[in-house]
Amino acid sequence: MKPRVSLQDSALRNGNFSLRIEPVRSEDVGLYEAQVKYKTEVHSCHVELGVxxxxxxxxxxxxxxxxxxxxxxxxxxxxxxxxxxxxxxxxxxxxxxxxxxxxxxxxxxxxxxxxxxxxxxxxxxxxxxxxxxxxxxxxxxxxxxxxxxxxxxxxxxx
Missing domain, CATH: 2.60.40.10 (Immunoglobulins)
Incomplete structure (x- = not known):
């Protein structure tokens, strides 16, 4: 069975850290946080998902x-x-x-x-x-x- 949530590994090298949810369900609603660590730097972003x-x-x-x-x-x-x-x-x-x-x-x-x-x-x-x-x-x-x-x-x- 294919997982509903995935990262595109091939895109990570290009700086694309997108989270893919398919299909989206009502229970997926909420605040998501992504953190990227590179050497000593940490970058993060927050995304709120509504349905x-x-x-x-x-x-x-x-x-x-x-x-x-x-x-x-x-x-x-x-x-x-x-x-x-x-x-x-x-x-x-x-x-x-x-x-x-x-x-x-x-x-x-x-x-x-x-x-x-x-x-x-x-x-x-x-x-x-x-x-x-x-x-x-x-x-x-x-x-x-x-x-x-x-x-x-x-x-x-x-």
Missing amino acids: ITVTLSPPNPVIENELLLISCNSSHRASLVETCWYHDEHPGPSSRTSCSLSGSLSIRHPAMSDAGSWHCQLHYSDKEIISATFNLQILGFDGPTNPVVYAAAGSAAD
Whole structure:
């Protein structure tokens, strides 16, 4: 099994001491410290890792016309002021799909047109904006919901 946390040994000689975490999980949130010792010198840096999580209920893929709840949350400590959702667009005032005080979006009857790229943007009281993009998959028919099928008398209709 491949470890989730690694250093790129080949990059160390070039001064790259990056820590790679893949996949990132909620429990990885926190303050990380790196120390590099070279001869008598010690250099260090601190990095705080925050995590944003998008949850779909029910999970992907979603069945057409079944109630869908999408939640967007982050580990940021400030108060959440607003959550904005965008569909198949880059964030901006003209592409805004919905904004609310909670971190959730409810789609009562998801349709095939709701499939695709979604972007949630969390706005916090300290002016921090944190965002995530995810792909929504919808299972259903892309056509008329009540098609009429004609078959010749005496033939089979599938």
